[in-house]
Amino acid sequence: MTEKKYINQNIKPLNTRRNEKGNLEISGCDIVELAKKYSTPLYVIDEITLTKMIEDYKKAFSKYEKTNILFASKALMTSAIAKIIDNLGLGFDVVSMGEMHTLLNAKIKLNKSSFNGNNKSKQEIKYAIDNGIDHFSCDNFYELKVLNEIAKEKNKIQKIHLRITPGIECHTHDYIKTGQNDSKFGFDLSRIDEVINLILNEYKNLKLTGLHAHIGSQIFETRVYYDEIGVLLNESKRIKDKFNIELSEINIGGGLGITYTDSDNPPSVYKIADVVIQSIDDNCKKLGLNKPILYVEPGRSLVCTSGVSLYTLGSCKEIEGIRNYIAVDGGMADNPRPSMYQAEYFAEIANAKDNKKSKKVTIAGKFCESGDILIKDIDLNDPKPDDILCIYATGAYCYSMSSNYNNMLKPAMVLINNGKSDIIVKRQTLEQLSQNDIVPDRLK
């Protein structure tokens, strides 16, 4: 595997190597020792890689002074992770009361955060306003009405963006522009005039400052961002001309891809930033607009490569001429991505092995679904029960999407940094599993 220049173009965290014992080591931590100390399954986040990914983003976009980077909390939200991100000066894209609560719990203010989502509840809207959220990205007519009512009750003028469907659909390697906008998210461009009229004439407690779009995830194309910005700025210009409203902000969403396996080839964050800045320059010049404040809200490309998952190998099933299964002590409940959308991963045996006896195996989870397969047909070095398996690039959308399927306990998460390790999410306990589980008296 060739080492590439930027972290999202690598599969492994920085400073991953085999140590003198032959065990896998990340940031000075022996992976086998970590598995022994904290047990498996275990999520591991390398703070140095995470920090470098964030710093790369900041550096890449520093050429455009008016950039606000919001971390898409849905990718990974724990108090310690949020603290690291907040300390580096980023804001947050949040989509629920739970995500806001986690930030507040970590003593992080919401004054740099955007509240996204297609069905925000009244309770969530109130919570966001009461806790000083910077702005809402409004998604639909119902939300505008409810948000205006609540803001009015609270005697507040609430800053908002409008989420639009820009008519650009990404399919990872290529994209199409769609005539119709078949998405549950955002306003169709054909409805924007209605929205502006409502804001101007009825919804006096809303202050519209910009447009927002998010075109997809795990994107390898750069042209989509160029075109997306064209759509956002063209629409801003049209609104300016027709309604005499100057929108000073655009939010281009997240989506930059990362490398899960050798077949992935994402552009670097520097390349994306150049394309974004170029598109803003070109479009503002063409349309005669002032340069807007830019919001970007990456999730995966800020955290994914910093995370690995550790499992202990267990039972094997060899089907002659068909497939060799080997099962781990976790699976689809701690990482639903392969069973949800056939996501692929790279993995290695972490413990020392003298012999290099490569064997093609399929890594099965332990959950009661045939589709609970973490990796199909991967070559591993002589995999045996009790070996420790390290799956790379699991920092995003694994813990945040995890469940208690089969009443399995959610794994712990540790943060590592230069030989140190700290628990940042405790392993769930059986008591916690049943703490909300009630038998009504009449059944006792």
Ligand SMILES: Cc1ncc(COP(=O)(O)O)c(C=O)c1O
């Ligand atoms: C509105 C919005 N912003 C940002 C993101 C983050 O995307 P990614 O993790 O691909 O960067 C998402 C992901 O679904 C999203 O829906």
